[in-house]
Amino acid sequence: xxxxxxxxxxxxxxxxxxxxxxxxxxxxxxxxxxxxxxxxxxxxxxxxxxxxxxxxxxxxxxxxxxxxxxxxxxxxxxxxxxxxxxxxxxxxxxxxxxxxxxxxxxxxxxxxxxxxxxxxxxxxxxxxxxxxxxxxxxxxxxxxxxxxxxxxxxxxxxxxxxxxxxxxxxxxxxxxxxxxxxxxxxxxxxxxxxxxxxxxxxxxxxxxxxxxxxxxxxxxxxxxxxxxxxxxxxxxxxxxxxxxxxxxxxxxxxxxxxxxxxxxxxxxxxxxxxxxxxxxxxxxxxxxxxxxxxxxxxxxxxxxxxxxxxxxxxxxxxxxxxxxxxxxxxxxxxxxxxxxxxxxxxxxxxxx
Amino acid sequence: xxxxxxxxxxxxxxxxxxxxxxxxxxxxxxxxxxxxxxxxxxxxxxxxxxxxxxxxxxxxxxxxxxxxxxxxxxxxxxxxxxxxxxxxxxxxxxxxxxxxxxxxxxxxxxxxxxxxxxxxxxxxxxxxxxxxxxxxxxxxxxxxxxxxxxxxxxxxxxxxxxxxxxxxxxxxxxxxxxxxxxxxxxxxxxxxxxxxxxxxxxxxxxxxxxxxxxxxxxxxxxxxxxxxxxxxxxxxxxxxxxxxxxxxxxxxxxxxxxxxxxxxxxxxxxxxxxxxxxxxxxxxxxxxxxxxxxxxxxxxxxxxxxxxxxxxxxxx
Amino acid sequence: xxxxxxxxxxxxxxxxxxxxxxxxxxxxxxxxxxxxxxxxxxxxxxxxxxxxxxxxxxxxxxxxxxxxxxxxxxxxxxxxxxxxxxxxxxxxxxxxxxxxxxxxxxxxxxxxxxxxxxxxxxxxxxxxxxxxxxxxxxxxxxxxxxxxxxxxxxxxxxxxxxxxxxxxxxxxxxxxxxxxxxxxxxxxxxxxxxxxxxxxxxxxxxxxxxxxxxxxxxxxxxxxxxxxxxxxxxxxxxxxxxxxxxxxxxxxxxxxxxxxxxxxxxxxxxxxxxxxxxxxxxxxxxxxxxxxxxxxxxxxxxxxxxxxxxxxxxxxxxx
Numbered sequence: 001x002x003x004x005x006x007x008x009x010x011x012x013x014x015x016x017x018x019x020x021x022x023x024x025x026x027x028x029x030x031x032x033x034x035x036x037x038x039x040x041x042x043x044x045x046x047x048x049x050x051x052x053x054x055x056x057x058x059x060x061x062x063x064x065x066x067x068x069x070x071x072x073x074x075x076x077x078x079x080x081x082x083x084x085x086x087x088x089x090x091x092x093x094x095x096x097x098x099x100x101x102x103x104x105x106x107x108x109x110x111x112x113x114x115x116x117x118x119x120x121x122x123x124x125x126x127x128x129x130x131x132x133x134x135x136x137x138x139x140x141x142x143x144x145x146x147x148x149x150x151x152x153x154x155x156x157x158x159x160x161x162x163x164x165x166x167x168x169x170x171x172x173x174x175x176x177x178x179x180x181x182x183x184x185x186x187x188x189x190x191x192x193x194x195x196x197x198x199x200x201x202x203x204x205x206x207x208x209x210x211x212x213x214x215x216x217x218x219x220x221x222x223x224x225x226x227x228x229x230x231x232x233x234x235x236x237x238x239x240x241x242x243x244x245x246x247x248x249x250x251x252x253x254x255x256x257x258x259x260x261x262x263x264x265x266x267x268x269x270x271x272x273x274x275x276x277x278x279x280x281x282x283x284x285x286x287x288x289x290x291x292x293x294x295x296x297x298x299x300x301x302x303x304x305x306x307x308x309x310x311x312x313x314x315x316x317x318x319x320x321x322x323x324x325x326x327x328x329x330x331x332x333x334x335x336x337x338x339x340x341x342x343x344x345x346x347x348x349x350x351x352x
Numbered sequence: 353x354x355x356x357x358x359x360x361x362x363x364x365x366x367x368x369x370x371x372x373x374x375x376x377x378x379x380x381x382x383x384x385x386x387x388x389x390x391x392x393x394x395x396x397x398x399x400x401x402x403x404x405x406x407x408x409x410x411x412x413x414x415x416x417x418x419x420x421x422x423x424x425x426x427x428x429x430x431x432x433x434x435x436x437x438x439x440x441x442x443x444x445x446x447x448x449x450x451x452x453x454x455x456x457x458x459x460x461x462x463x464x465x466x467x468x469x470x471x472x473x474x475x476x477x478x479x480x481x482x483x484x485x486x487x488x489x490x491x492x493x494x495x496x497x498x499x500x501x502x503x504x505x506x507x508x509x510x511x512x513x514x515x516x517x518x519x520x521x522x523x524x525x526x527x528x529x530x531x532x533x534x535x536x537x538x539x540x541x542x543x544x545x546x547x548x549x550x551x552x553x554x555x556x557x558x559x560x561x562x563x564x565x566x567x568x569x570x571x572x573x574x575x576x577x578x579x580x581x582x583x584x585x586x587x588x589x590x591x592x593x594x595x596x597x598x599x600x601x602x603x604x605x606x607x608x609x610x611x612x613x614x615x616x617x618x619x620x621x622x623x624x625x626x627x628x629x630x631x632x633x634x635x636x637x638x639x640x641x642x643x644x645x646x647x648x649x650x651x652x653x654x655x656x657x658x659x660x661x662x663x664x665x666x667x668x
Numbered sequence: 669x670x671x672x673x674x675x676x677x678x679x680x681x682x683x684x685x686x687x688x689x690x691x692x693x694x695x696x697x698x699x700x701x702x703x704x705x706x707x708x709x710x711x712x713x714x715x716x717x718x719x720x721x722x723x724x725x726x727x728x729x730x731x732x733x734x735x736x737x738x739x740x741x742x743x744x745x746x747x748x749x750x751x752x753x754x755x756x757x758x759x760x761x762x763x764x765x766x767x768x769x770x771x772x773x774x775x776x777x778x779x780x781x782x783x784x785x786x787x788x789x790x791x792x793x794x795x796x797x798x799x800x801x802x803x804x805x806x807x808x809x810x811x812x813x814x815x816x817x818x819x820x821x822x823x824x825x826x827x828x829x830x831x832x833x834x835x836x837x838x839x840x841x842x843x844x845x846x847x848x849x850x851x852x853x854x855x856x857x858x859x860x861x862x863x864x865x866x867x868x869x870x871x872x873x874x875x876x877x878x879x880x881x882x883x884x885x886x887x888x889x890x891x892x893x894x895x896x897x898x899x900x901x902x903x904x905x906x907x908x909x910x911x912x913x914x915x916x917x918x919x920x921x922x923x924x925x926x927x928x929x930x931x932x933x934x935x936x937x938x939x940x941x942x943x944x945x946x947x948x949x950x951x952x953x954x955x956x957x958x959x960x961x962x963x964x965x966x967x968x969x970x971x972x973x974x975x976x977x978x979x980x981x982x983x984x985x986x987x
Contacts, residue, residue, distance in 0.1 A: 185359035333483035574754035
């Protein structure tokens with residue numbers, strides 16, 4: 001029996017037979033591609049602010065001279081001293097492709113020219129934030145953090161789990177008992193409280209890379225315990241599995257047994273587990289950042305962006321600040337759908 | 353149970369002591385707090401002592417029922433926690449009931465209609481529900497509730513807090529109704545989150561049970577489908593659900609925390625966040641311990657239910 | 669002349685495009701015991717589930733006729749099946765470990781049957797349940813009532829299942845490999861129990877097995893199935909002594925004890941084909957030692973009479 005090709009063909013057929021899973025893969029691929037190309041796709045830089053456009057709504061499109069264009073906007077104040085934006089329809093700034101080294105945007109010279117009423121043009125496909133930064137651009141840059149942190153987090157916690165679970169399962173005895181008690185204790189702390197606890201111990205007012213790393217560390221600390229217990233059980237059952245015992249009796253060296261029999265068996269399982277837990281990490285990062293405990297401005301992530309929507313007054317005035325949540329939802333949903341197909345393909349028992 | 357909680361407290365205390373901040377930083381910076389008082393607090397709680405000794409002192413006080421003093425709320429931690437715990441349990445209970453009463457019948461129904469369109473619709477909806485992060489859902493519903501016009505019977509759905517202003521002037525019935533109204537939003541957010549997962553498990557478990565030989569055997573004895581389902585399949589299918597209840601409780605506590613924070617429900621999650629933000633050490637310790645305790649109790653309840661449902665399970 | 673208790677005619681069962689039972693016919697007279705023999709995958713279990721209308725309604729097609737005392741069962745609406753299942757035709761399944769609901773006591777199991785098919789409730793039902801447990805040879809039956817399935821051994825569970833099957837006072841007992849999952853010593857006890865009870869109660873039995881030795885012990889007549897079709901039928905003693913179909917011959921030859929003269933056991937070469945890939949003509953021809961050209965093309969028809977065989981080159985002539 002050839003384990004790997006069998007697995008791959010099962011995978012292919014599982015995804016081929018489910019249009020939802022296929023769509024999920026496409027969406028995920030698109031999101032990751034967008035994250036990689038964020039610097040080129042985003043019309044503005046991550047921290048390009050324009051105080052004159054604080055909370056500017058999504059720009060409306062106009063066809064002027066057969067070209068999609070936007071009007072510059074200026075603002076007045078309403079009775080509650082909130083900004084109301086008005087378009088200056090006398091002037092149109094065309095949206096150009098391949099401009100300023102980006103996929104699309106406004107030509108900086110054309111946009112810079114201010115009209116009489118002080119109106120200036122900025123392209124906000126999804127609206128602006130309090131400092132007039134383009135939400136779409138920040139979303140794209142933020143997806144780099146949001147989408148990578150899950151994978152890095154899962155990798156680290158799987159690694160921890162492999163070491164702890166492997167040691168416990170392999171050595172047994174007091175090593176096993178000690179490590180498993182430790183896991184149980186960690187599993188006893190509800191994730192949110194552990195998140196809070198770890199957050200309290202790690203500084204976030206440092207360099208953004210350090211912040212990223214500490215968040216990854218915090219996240220990996222949450223998932224490892226449960227996985228370590230499962231891996232330990234797997235290792236234990238593998239040690240006594242008939243075919244392993246048989247291979248040992250036949251004099252197959254332990255390393256070969258491990259490589260040829262034990263690892264392929266655990267690999268599929270670990271792959272499923274990892275994929276299934278990625279969305280949890282993505283959500284956890286967003287949650288942390290949402291509470292202001294994660295990625296800090298001017299760095300950004302979806303959760304950090306969603307912070308703008310934390311108060312009901314803000315949501316009512318700027319509903320577009322909920323959009324980052326939609327991206328989060330799309331990513332999590334796609335991960336869940338793909339994970340489900342993966343589970344169906346790799347777990348022969350789940351044929352329902 | 354006790355050793356586990358001890359383990360949790362050691363880990364929590366150890367992690368907190370690694371924390372760079374000074375637990376009394378806020379007090380030191382406050383010119384209204386005399387240095388004399390700060391030194392007294394330091395001596396009293398042993399902040400000047402090595403960490404293991406601090407821990408033992410803390411443990412000694414906890415054993416006597418003293419959870420310490422909250423510098424943030426300027427009240428004993430136990431008082432703060434007791435109040436908040438009640439709110440969290442109320443929310444958890446409400447949403448658990450809501451979840452179970454909806455998810456289990458829906459799961460069973462979905463299993464009976466397996467692969468037909470209602471099942472597929474419910475399955476897709478379940479995926480959507482599972483994939484909506486609780487805080488995003490909370491924000492969405494918050495937005496929804498804020499733009500919703502006044503409803504008959506309920507009036508406006510409250511969008512935060514535990515009670516309305518002027519609660520004290522209300523009669524007893526009106527008070528209960530007021531709290532229920534405030535429960536609606538956070539409760540529904542949590543229920544939707546739990547609903548999707550539970551529905552899937554209930555469906556899977558029902559399908560698995562219905563494929564068991566004893567179900568075929570029961571049908572072969574002339575039992576009606578209804579009798580087979582409720583008399584034979586249901587209790588067996590409930591087994592994994594009961595196991596899940598223990599885990600669900602943990603997820604609920606974490607999910608509840610976010611929902612509490614967003615809908616300003618004054619529960620444990622909100623207090624934990626406030627405690628971490630203000631480095632209120634004893635309060636952090638207490639919330640972590642109480643969270644773990646709730647989880648333990650949840651698991652214990654699940655074990656008891658399990659033993660009650662399944663004669664093969666013995667309580668140890 | 670009254671109709672036989674059970675008459676199955678041209679029964680075909682297919683799942684989607686795959687036919688697993690093909691034109692099966694047999695008759696069971698009142699008080700008679702028929703053994704249905706074949707290797708796993710030959711369609712014997714599926715055909716027995718069809719007797720109780722227990723095949724899944726979706727994706728499964730049942731054609732032909734099953735008559736219980738002349739009443740057609742194929743296509744019967746669901747509610748009308750209820751009194752037949754367990755009341756007229758009862759079934760004992762292969763694996764006693766999984767055929768009892770693990771969460772219900774023996775008493776609940778038995779009383780359910782008694783309530784449905786005998787209308788017995790309360791103390792009367794309890795007495796009757798105890799009586800049935802005693803009848804199937806369970807020691808201290810009154811105390812066993814309150815036990816759960818996991819507290820009983822496999823043999824005991826099978827006795828409980830037999831008691832449950834008989835408590836509905838059925839006319840026909842379908843036993844689907846009821847001893848396969850049991851220890852050898854227990855197997856003999858259960859077989860004897862079934863034979864004895866059948867005689868005492870004057871019940872008919874359809875006994876499904878892959879084991880010719882078991883058939884000899886419990887059946888009057890035997891029908892041999894191969895790849896969804898019946899290949900041979902007759903009195904047990906005759907079929908075992910002088911099989912007409914090469915497949916039956918192979919089966920008999922592979923069981924120790926039937927042919928003392930032949931010295932060593934034979935085996936049938938090859939494997940049972942899967943229902944999706946049944947060969948044309950006589951389905952046994954690829955494995956048959958006597959296969960000739962016509963076997964690959966023409967489906968053999970069954971000979972008439974009480975001793976039936978479906979083979980172009982039946983063995984009788986060569987003997």
